[in-house]
Amino acid sequence: MEQVTIVGLDLAKRVFQVHGTTADGGIAIRKKLSRAQVLAFFADLPPCVVAMEACATAHYWAREIGALGHNVRLVPPAYVKPFVKRQKNDAADAEAIAEAASRPTMRFVEPKSPQQQARAMVFRTRDLFVRQRTQTINALRAHLAEHGLIAPQGMSNLANIRRLIDEAAAEVEPLVVETAHIYLEQIDDLSSRILKLEATLKQEAARTDASSRMMTMPGVGPITAMAIEAFAPSLCVFRRSRDFAAWLGLVPRQHSTGGKQILGRTSKMGQRDIRRLLIIGAMSVIRWATRKGTTPGSWLHSILQRKPRKVAAIALANKMARTLWAMETRKEDYRDPRLTAA
Known part of the structure; x- marks a missing residue:
């Protein structure tokens, strides 16, 4: 058998499908495995890239297969679908997973602990x-x-x-x-x-220090902090704060063409639990600011003058996400607890 470089694994509860490819894209393995055979199969396989959809049980299998020396990559299911050829079945899904994982620009999901x-x-x-x-x-x-x-x-x-x-x-x-x-x-x-x-x-x-640090920001309590720790990868994997806000779906949806930038409503494409909690926290900050008053000329005062409260809450949630990224990457507490400074 030729050297396998990428293996696509279609997950299930009892029956698993394997699709292995060589460096030139040729098919090396097409096999159906029972649940009891999965780890034994990968234990005998030389170290390679093992790709799976980031679906139910994927993080468990990522840890188990990764412990055998393989490089595990979790692909978002939405990014696998375009590679499925015609009919959908386990073999076609495994092949699509392997094909998607081989793309140099593919984005992967960080396995959870x-x-x-x-x-x-x-x-x-x-x-x-x-x-x-x-x-x-x-x-x-x-x-x-x-x-x-x-x-x-x-x-x-x-x-x-x-x-x-x-x-x-x-x-x-x-x-x-x-x-x-x-x-x-x-x-x-x-x-x-x-x-x-x-x-x-x-x-x-x-x-945890990270949760305690996040809770120094107004609008972020223990439930929001734990949601970020549970559902988000390490914030250091994002190159800049906007990437984290975009991952949460707190940026406008783009439908740009012909060099003309067309922005719509928020994309809502990311982790919905964290996004919902940040928006709820932003609304609580805005309610507090409305009662107590904001500093004239501050960012919050300015946006509340120009936009409806719900729109301002989305913008504030975006700002909170970016600030959380900065706090985590720099290991600093929140500097301005009033949330009224520009």
């Missing part, structure tokens, strides 16, 4: 429970509305919803009150779990 994935699991679980709690509250409000009980919106009005149910106990069917209390118990259980997960995130954030 077990610690990053553990923190990401805590973050995702909290996010899931928050959504479930919101869904449960909305379902309860909808059911109560069917019986003429209009409940106020939001988690902050949960005490008012309880009082509304207790006061209407004599006016509605007993089954309605009984079922409503089941909803309330579920909401309380989810709230308790969310608080425990938030406490865990705060503890994890306090353990």
Whole structure:
């Protein structure tokens, strides 16, 4: 068998497809493997480039195969799709992965460590429970509305919803009150779990210098700091601050042609959890600045004078991302906690 230089590995739960190519692009290996055969196959293979789509389980396999001496590259699935020829199947996908990884200008995903994935699991679980709690509250409000009980919106009005149910106990069917209390118990259980997960995130954030440094910036708390540590690669891999902001999808989408620059709305192409949290943090800073007032002539004062608050929040989130990059690459705390200096 000729020397294999690039291997494309199509991941699955039980059946894996391998496509190996030589230096001149010729096909050297086309093979289907079971899950138990994967590591044994790569252990016998001379060191080469092993490419996979950055999908579910990819980071685990990247660590395991990388430990065998191979150079592992994770390719974003969106960048693999253009290389799929006609019909989609496991063999075609593995070939497309190998072809995409061979491109000199291809961009790759940094494999995550077990610690990053553990923190990401805590973050995702909290996010899931928050959504479930919101869904449960909305379902309860909808059911109560069917019986003429209009409940106020939001988690902050949960005490008012309880009082509304207790006061209407004599006016509605007993089954309605009984079922409503089941909803309330579920909401309380989810709230308790969310608080425990938030406490865990705060503890994890306090353990690392990077998270503590990020939290010196207004609008960045322990949850945002841990999201950056869990989902983003080391900020030092970005050449400049704009690259990090672009990776988060906080820059305008381009549709330029003929030498004419045409910019649209934000691209939203990057990591959505970090982008969402930065925008939420930016909105909290803007609300605080609106109440307390901003320094005339400052960047924040200027943009709030010219743009709507939501547009200003996107711009501020972009600025926060760039500042976080500078703080991390220079190992410095945030210098101006007022966020009003130009």
